Amino acid sequence: MSGVAALWNVYDQDGPTDPPINLYYNTGTAQLAVSIRSSTEAPDSGKGFAAAENDHPGVILNPSEIACGVFRGFQIVIAATEPMTASGTRPTTNQISAVSPVYMGLAQTSLQNAKVSMSASKANAWVYFLDGTAEHGVRLKEFNYTTGGVTSYLEGADIKLNSSLASWYDEASDERFVIYQRYSTSNTDLKEFNVTTRDNSPKAGTSVAVTNHKGIVYLYYTDSQSNLRRVMRRDNQWGTSAIVKNSPPVGNGQITVATANGLNHIFYMARDDSMAKQDFEHVHDPIEE
Incomplete structure (x- = not known):
């Protein structure tokens, strides 16, 4: 056929x-x-x-x-x-x-x-x-x-x-x-x-990472389906969790984040690797000025 x-x-x-x-x-x-x-x-x-x-x-x-x-x-x-x-x-x-x-x-x-x-x-x-x-x-x-x-x-x-x-x-x-x-x-x-799950429950034992830029806190974690999620805190109120776009599912290691040039740069080892990829993921998440 x-x-x-x-x-x-x-x-x-x-x-x-x-x-x-x-x-x-x-x-x-x-x-x-x-x-x-x-x-x-x-x-x-x-x-x-x-x-x-x-x-x-x-x-x-x-x-x-x-x-x-x-x-x-x-x-x-x-x-x-x-x-x-x-x-x-x-x-x-x-x-x-x-x-x-x-x-x-x-x-x-x-x-x-x-x-x-x-x-x-x-x-x-x-x-x-x-x-x-x-x-x-x-x-x-x-x-x-x-x-x-x-x-x-x-x-x-x-x-x-x-x-x-x-x-x-x-x-x-x-x-x-x-x-x-x-x-x-x-x-x-x-x-x-x-494919795009909407379950925002944190995965048991998830790694967490946080950065504070101009009074806005960005918290990153892994949900039950290994998606990388972000929730923001502003004016002493936490917002709604959202999947970070173009982020591969997170593996069992640590998540870390650094803010530079209008972006949060998130690094971690992915759950699944392609044929030739064995490296840290580098995910870009735009910040709100």
């Missing part, structure tokens, strides 16, 4: 009056191809771009599913791919990769999962995929394009192995949602998961 993903090419400023839809798909030779389709009721042009049968083969898994989205003006296509291995050996994992506009490995997952989804805001983008080898052992994972971190959700939940995924970002509520199919012997329900 070939993966397919569509994206309206609204960024083609020099193109036709009605920008086309770019229909991406993976071919029988594991390459990415694109077909140009009409965004109106007019007939499709039939134009497109694809590798020839005698070109080098690609690495996109087939069967699999692909996803696409826009991050800071770039159309990005995501796929499950076959990672490079030593000569004569077979891969022991699948790789989640950007395959356009450039190839870049993002994360690893188990061989049993080859489905991806992507959503984006004006400032960030997220890639979703599954990891796990058996029913009741599957978890949802999220790659954050801004931080490069990978976050795990729904550990031990009822996600069907290799379930198809669909995701979106709600700008009004600043929340992210993922649809997946649940594992069950009696039905095949689809379920919605809100």
Whole structure:
């Protein structure tokens, strides 16, 4: 089964009056191809771009599913791919990769999962995929394009192995949602998961950090879902807790904060690391003057 993903090419400023839809798909030779389709009721042009049968083969898994989205003006296509291995050996994992506009490995997952989804805001983008080898052992994972971190959700939940995924970002509520199919012997329900939890209860044993800037106190802590949260105190009154934007889930270590140049700089070790990241997170939280 070939993966397919569509994206309206609204960024083609020099193109036709009605920008086309770019229909991406993976071919029988594991390459990415694109077909140009009409965004109106007019007939499709039939134009497109694809590798020839005698070109080098690609690495996109087939069967699999692909996803696409826009991050800071770039159309990005995501796929499950076959990672490079030593000569004569077979891969022991699948790789989640950007395959356009450039190839870049993002994360690893188990061989049993080859489905991806992507959503984006004006400032960030997220890639979703599954990891796990058996029913009741599957978890949802999220790659954050801004931080490069990978976050795990729904550990031990009822996600069907290799379930198809669909995701979106709600700008009004600043929340992210993922649809997946649940594992069950009696039905095949689809379920919605809100990635952006609103539970502000402190995690047991959370580290805390505080800074005081011009009489406003900023307190940082970790909630029960390992989100980094901030609550402010002004005029002797504590405000409402809020998740710090673009902050990866916090690990078990210490949180520290320093104020400089209109920003609170928060440092900690993240709960989940990407393929190449083993360093302190450096999160920026604008202060109120």
